[in-house]
Amino acid sequence: MNIAFFLLPKQDVITVTQEATLRQTLEKMEHHRYTAVPIIDEHGGYAGTVTEGDLLWFMKSRPDLTFENANKVKLSEVPLRLNNRSVQIDSNMGDLITLAKAQNFVPVVDDIGRFIGIVRRSEIIDYCQTIMQQGQTAMEA
Template sequence: MNIAFFLLPKHEVIHLTLHTTLRQTIEKMEYHRYTAVPILKDDGTYVGSVTEGDLLWFFKNNREVNFDNAHRHTLAEVPLKMQNKSVRIDSNMQDLIRLVKVQNFVPVVDDTDKFIGIVRRSDIIEFCSEQIFKEVNSR
């Protein structure tokens, strides 16, 4: 089995750029009910993932920034506290499992570090659960 089996492709993944405003970020995260979203450079390279916590800490530590002027500030200004690591599409499943244990999703990149999608922790857990139940039921 390889990582591609679990891949949710880029065109199905909400992602942002460093130029996305904080207001747009908050609105997208709220609308989709996500607590973290991948950030890409203009060329499609994975930068990191912004979390609700990153945004909260940024607003707390920058009192001049608030929701009313959040459209004037971009994600490029926000320090990312969590470093959601990515895996290459040709990585082994052990690398994926190691990351999915500590991340809700694992960004997947190609051999040029271009973002191609994510693997969700919930999909891995669901797959493992199905395998366990198949094994138990086959006894």
């Protein structure tokens, strides 16, 4: 199975850039009700994933930081707790499943590292469930 079948293309994915401010990132995540979003670099490459936890821990470590002045801090200043890895579009399902165990979504890049979309964990679980059901049906027949 080709992972492109599961791909949510980049135009349908909410992302932030490394140059986004902390406030812009918080507002975008709140508006879309996401707990994590991919970060895209200036060349269109996948640069990481920022989570609510990353933002909260950063704000906790900076008592002078308020929501009002969060527009003065670039996202690139926020340390990321996790190193969410991406896969290339020609990767196999095993690679995708391995990463999805620890990530809500798996970023997908093309052969030169440009971000082209994500595969959501829920899509991978649905795929695995279908495979298991097909195996169950075959065993019962």
